[in-house]
Amino acid sequence: MSILNKNDKIAIVACSNGQPIANKFKIDNLLELLKKLSLNPICSNYIYENTSPFNGAAKDKGKAFMDLYRNNEIKAIFDISGGDLANEVLDYLDYDYISKNPKPFFGYSDLTTVLNAIYSQSNNPVYLYQIRNLISSDSENQISNFTNSLLNNEDDLFKFSYKFIQGSKIEGTVVGGNIRCLLKLAGTKYIPDFTDKVLLLESMGGEAGLMSAFLNQFKQMGVFDKIQGLILGTFSKMQENNITPTIEELVLSIIDNPDLPIAKTEEIGHGANSKCIIIGKNISLFNHKFK
Template sequence: MKNIVFPKNLKKGDQIAIISPAGFVEEASLQSTINLIKSKGYETILGKNTLGKFENGYNYSGTEKERIQDLNWAFNNPEISAIWASRGGYGCQHLLRHLKLSEFRQNPKWYIGYSDNTVINSYLLKNNFASIHGQTVKTASFGVSEGSYEDIFKILEGKKIYYSVEKHQLNKNGKTEGELIGGNLALIYALLGTPYSFDFKDKILFIEDIGENFYALDRMLISLDLAGVFRKIKGLIIGGMTNMGDEKENKNYEEPFDEFAYEIIAQRIKKYNFPTLFGFPNGHIFDNRPLIIGSKVKMEVEEKGLVKIL
């Protein structure tokens, strides 16, 4: 396995940049987490276009040029110790060809985000840097658990993270270790066949998603299967699957772990024997616990599912 670079631990007084690489965000929706960051002893600085707005079929925080300027500024500014995405949405793929890591390589820093930010997690890992797939600065309409943020600060401060997940009837028992990859399934799917796709060989894959029709979920899983992903991985962790299908027809629409979505996943991986853990607390859900993309994890699926970041 290639040597993955893990950014140094933060210390009190360090500066965390807040940027918006995708969707438009209102200032009020950031304030709660900004206050939390400051209460932990860190400083915050907003990118020039963090609170911008550019309408082009979607409400972006800025033009592609403006968004990449903010991202490259945050990556390569030596006075910044971590980068926290304000939100996801859509737009991070626009930036991949223009990301620069010149100064970042000399001074690696944690990048924190999920959802659309999965493509930036993947980009960093392709360049051998770990990052955090975790809650954005913006708090979702359904709220965010205190632990979702507390575990991020634990990672930033160099503390180990360990998760114990209740047994699920669709789990496949087994033990494995490997490098953790993944994030939002729609973005993993969107990167297939590109230079920015994850390398799946001998990895433990994590997936989560929101707002997909059941046929679209199945289509993405089929594409992963046709691309050989499930033949390559050593384990699979499934997180939140929420707001799936038709709101009027799906009784589990608001549930964090949609039962029918889980059944579809189980059907598509039935012929494979890798350990599989359903119900992991990460995704577009209230209790969105962070994972380190690029970390070595130990996965044990028996009576309970255990995930330990080594």
């Protein structure tokens, strides 16, 4: 059964930073494209910034999200934002209602906070993916993957290539997302239980020193002792600038555990080619050389 059907209504929201008015042309293009794909996008009233970077009060954004979530005509919710503000809506979401009424929710980057909070509080799977990829430089592939997977029940959008850095098999339920944003949940009730999970980490900005700080925080929280495996997505700034030590070298040095399987993919993160990974769903990766 496909996630969406033709003529379905879908909601477009922005729980993190408001979109600059200068982006309205791009957002309008996205909405037109979705209509061409036989979907009916409905926008929240809090898409665009009013006082940069804010696009409304946290309580109002949370209420708008829940109003759209409670609308039975809306079959999925897509967040088009990123930045810093997403965690302000966490206290205004009705996790009991969400738990009893699962609905696909998609977002990336700063939405890592909302995705993992929804999973930890409701046990519902959520989708780490940015729908603005449909109008990116890799739009042709993205439109094909999106259509095949969400409307035709294929797995194109969810299959990604990877290589093992150490170990030969990763299996477990996925949690995580953007490394900086996931750490905003540290010390809160919204942080997922990492026990026996597969942790995905990716980043857009940040060089080696900042990544080292984040990784050491996870280590000091005991996360790397609990998980079954680690998937590294793209670390855009580090990789584009060929920064050393590389993210792989940093991870191996800081975790310092040859028994923890670690894989790297170039297809999950902030890149225009980014695929979708489902938080709260089991994943199995194998090093085919060892099969």
